[in-house]
Amino acid sequence: MRHPLFVFPWLAALSFLVSPLLADSVSGTIQLDGKSYPLRYAVGVRVANSLGAGGLVTRVAFSDAVVSPEQLRSATGLLMRTKEGPIHGLTMEFSDDRSSFSLSVIHSEQNGGASLAGTMEQVQFTTHTAQQVAGTCKMAERRMGNLRLAADFQFVVSIGPAAAPQTGVAKKGAAVQSLASVQAYLAMRKAVQALDVAAIQKLARYPQDFQGPDGLKFAKMMKEDEPTGIVVVEATQGADSATLTVTGMREGKAIRKSFTMQLKDGRWTTNNDNWEAN
Secondary structure (H helix, E strand, C coil): CCCCCCCCCCCCCCCCCCCCCCCCEEEEEEEECCEEEEECEEEEEEEECCCCCCCEEEEEEEECCCCCHHHHHCCCHHHHHHHHCCCEEEEEEECCCCCCEEEEEEECCCCCCCEEECCCCCEEEEEECCCEEEEEEEEEEEEECCEEEEEEEEEEEEEECCCCCCCCCEEEHHHHHHCHHHHHHHHHHHHHHCCCHHHHHHHCCCHHHHCHHHHHHHHHHHHHHCCEEEEEEEEEECCCEEEEEEEEEECCEEEEEEEEEEEECCEEEECCCCCCCC
8 A cells, every 4th residue: 555645736836036046056044943054055866756656856955065966866875974974954856747846854963854745835946857947945934843944045956867777686586585675575564464553654654654543544454455475576676776576365366466665764665565556
């Protein structure tokens, strides 16, 4: 069962004048818990859609210290960058039709991350192509988890191409058990079969879907959907994605499906757990 982030239609961008900026530049500030940080560096890349919908999206970072394109592309690159030294800023990821948008904070002094998704009318584009984006972001102070965020900046960013996929080597039989993606997939299946909601929250891509009174209901729905005797018979794991071929039994018949896994923020999760959809 897949639980996508909430997305809403993009609001029409307003036409306005912006001060001229050099390519790959940002001018303005963000405020984190009331403290202001000047934004000096901008970088943008094309990456695979993190929502598992296929295709490519644009990911950009604005910060007070350097972020490399490789760090921005990597599922764990920004996390490792925060451990290298002080850095403050934010990332944006959005689809070409602007129907989905997410924003995350880069904050080296904060242990946990803060992010949001949905309508971002605070961001207005004057240019939006696969090669370049430009515009402004004006965000009044809002709370994201335990963090207070405000922003006021303008930007022009050239977008680097997507990295060539790293597919890895296909493994079969007992050899697949050594892959981290397979271990994460099977741990999720074990938690679902046990209706262990606490364990599911630690393993799910969207743990918020299993919080509150509906958490157990969603877990039961997943358990009912899954076949018995699940076995991963083949897997190909790359740097940040993996494809698993899985078999199981339903109503006395063997079924076989493929599942795509993604590594993000140091965790492997499935793009879609639903056996009917895969």
